[in-house]
Amino acid sequence: MKCLLVYDIPHDGTRTKIADYCLDYGLDRIQYSAFWGDLTRGQQRELMKKIGRRLGKRPGIIQLFPICRNDWKARLEIVQEVKEKE
Numbered sequence: 736m737k738c739l740l741v742y743d744i745p746h747d748g749t750r751t752k753i754a755d756y757c758l759d760y761g762l763d764r765i766q767y768s769a770f771w772g773d774l775t776r777g778q779q780r781e782l783m784k785k786i787g788r789r790l791g792k793r794p795g796i797i798q799l800f801p802i803c804r805n806d807w808k809a810r811l812e813i814v815q816e817v818k819e820k821e
Contacts, residue, residue: 737807738762738779741769742786744795753786753797776801 740757744750754764760782762770774782779799786797 736774736776737771737802737804738774739769739771739800739802740797742795742797743768744790746793749789749793749795752789756782756785756789
């Protein structure tokens with residue numbers, strides 16, 4: 736199932752480690768604090784537990800949104816790549 740995970744975490748070390756967790760689970764970074772990819776329901780729970788343990792009592796907001804196939808296909812996006820100077 737496609738998932739979108741976004742977070743707002745002020746602590747640099749925690750934020751970096753949580754980004755690493757997302758990458759470990761095969762999610763792709765789409766913005767600085769946003770990742771997307773395919774996760775089973777079990778992987779979603781496992782990842783959120785791992786993130787929760789890492790966050791501990793530090794402030795932060797982490798949201799994981801499972802997105803159904805139809806909604807994912809209906810998304811709108813604009814992607815412009817940065818052109819390198821020749």
